[in-house]
Each structure stands twice: as structure tokens, then as C-alpha cells.
Amino acid sequence: AQSVAQPEDQVNVAEGNPLTVKCTYSVSGNPYLFWYVQYPNRGLQFLLKYITGDNLVKGSYGFEAEFNKSQTSFHLKKPSALVSDSALYFCAVREGYGGATNKLIFGTGTLLAVQP
Amino acid sequence: DAGVIQSPRHEVTEMGQEVTLRCKPISGHDYLFWYRQTMMRGLELLIYFNNNVPIDDSGMPEDRFSAKMPNASFSTLKIQPSEPRDSAVYFCASALTETDTQYFGPGTRLTVL
Numbered sequence: 001a002q003s004v005a006q007p008e009d010q011v012n013v014a015e016g017n018p019l020t021v022k023c024t025y026s027v028s029g030n031p032y033l034f035w036y037v038q039y040p041n042r043g044l045q046f047l048l049k050y051i052t053g054d055n056l057v058k059g060s061y062g063f064e065a066e067f068n069k070s071q072t073s074f075h076l077k078k079p080s081a082l083v084s085d086s087a088l089y090f091c092a093v094r095e096g097y098g099g100a101t102n103k104l105i106f107g108t109g110t111l112l113a114v115q116p
Numbered sequence: 117d118a119g120v121i122q123s124p125r126h127e128v129t130e131m132g133q134e135v136t137l138r139c140k141p142i143s144g145h146d147y148l149f150w151y152r153q154t155m156m157r158g159l160e161l162l163i164y165f166n167n168n169v170p171i172d173d174s175g176m177p178e179d180r181f182s183a184k185m186p187n188a189s190f191s192t193l194k195i196q197p198s199e200p201r202d203s204a205v206y207f208c209a210s211a212l213t214e215t216d217t218q219y220f221g222p223g224t225r226l227t228v229l
Contacts, residue, residue: 036220
């Protein structure tokens with residue numbers, strides 16, 4: 001069965017410093033990987049996705065993520081954090097086309113807190 | 117495009133009452149998903165539709181929950197009777213294809229007293 005893990009409940013970083021939010025996954029086939037961000041009292045907003053191709057994916061608001069097949073990871077990164085990046089971040093995975101299951105499975109979320 | 121629209125944004129009701137949540141997907145999207153978010157269980161997929169037909173409802177917690185999609189621009193999630201443990205934020209999302217990016221609505225925060 002597919003699964004996704006976000007090992008950190010919270011990540012604290014100072015404004016201007018690089019940030020990393022970790023995500024590891026497990027699927028039986030090729031993964032489709034997504035990152036979403038949720039601001040307080042708002043819905044989830046799509047940041048970026050990996051389907052195939054270049055392992056480094058660039059997304060909205062300066063975020064990027066690197067797909068690492070050998071480590072089954074898809075960590076979210078940003079070179080310089082902003083206070084406005086403070087939010088709840090979700091990693092999600094599903095099996096690629098033709099996979100045994102059609103569901104998008106979400107991690108438990110990581111709260112990013114950027115201190116000024 | 118206005119994005120996925122959900123109503124109401126907030127709903128407070130008493131145990132035993134019927135609750136109906138509404139969703140309008142992005143025009144042209146063939147897939148519609150209903151999720152529930154709680155602190156204890158995180159984000160759970162309840163049910164999803166393709167071209168107005170329910171495809172997988174295995175996430176629907178029990179018979180008190182039902183969902184319909186009478187046309188391509190409207191879906192409802194109904195809880196009857198509601199219970200306090202149904203209190204959560206319910207999200208609707210839509211996508212062009214099954215594997216495409218899902219776009220979420222703002223959610224409905226349901227409180228059952």
C-alpha cells in the first residue's frame with residue numbers, strides 16, 4: 001500500500017535562511033508526488049509536483065523539491081525563507097497511471113514557522 | 117476561473133440534524149473529490165466522482181454519509197443524522213484527470229454540538 005511520511009511536525013527557521021521540509025514515500029510503482037501549502041482557515045494550495053523528468057522540480061513562491069528515487073524522498077526546499085512562508089505543508093503521493101490504487105495519500109503535515 | 121467553490125464556509129448544528137455541504141468544481145474538470153480534515157486523522161479522502169459518477173466511496177465513514185453529483189457543476193455531501201465526532205473541515209477538490217493536480221476549495225468548517 002502506498003504511504004507518505006513527514007517526519008517533522010514542525011520546522012523552525014530564521015527569515016533569510018534556507019529551509020527544508022522532509023517527505024518520504026512508499027509506492028509499488030512509479031510515484032506521482034505533490035506538495036501543497038495550507039494557510040490558516042484556508043484550503044490547500046498546490047505548490048509543485050513531480051510526475052517524470054528532471055528530478056528537481058520548481059514551483060510557486062520560490063519553492064522547489066528534489067525527487068530522489070533511491071532514498072524514496074521528495075523534500076521541499078527554499079533558498080531563503082520569508083515570514084510569509086509560515087504555514088502548514090503537506091506532501092502527497094499516488095501511484096502513477098495504471099497503478100493499483102487511484103487515491104492521493106497525504107502526509108500528516110509539517111508546520112513551518114519562520115522567525116523574523 | 118473562480119476556483120473550487122464551497123458553501124457554507126462555516127456550519128454549526130446540533131447532534132441529530134441533517135447537514136448538507138455543497139461544492140462547485142472548476143469548470144471542465146471531470147474529477148471531484150471530497151476530503152475530511154481532522155487533527156486526529158489528518159486529511160482523508162471520503163469519495164470521488166468521475167463525470168458525475170461515484171468511483172470510490174470506500175472512505176465514507178458510515179451510512180450516515182452520502183454524496184451526490186447531479187451534474188458536472190455541483191456536488192453535495194450530506195450527513196444525516198450528524199454527530200459531534202463529525203466535526204471537521206470538509207474540503208472539495210477537482211481535477212482535469214485522475215492523475216492531474218487536484219485544486220482545493222476553501223473548505224467548510226462543520227461543528228456538531
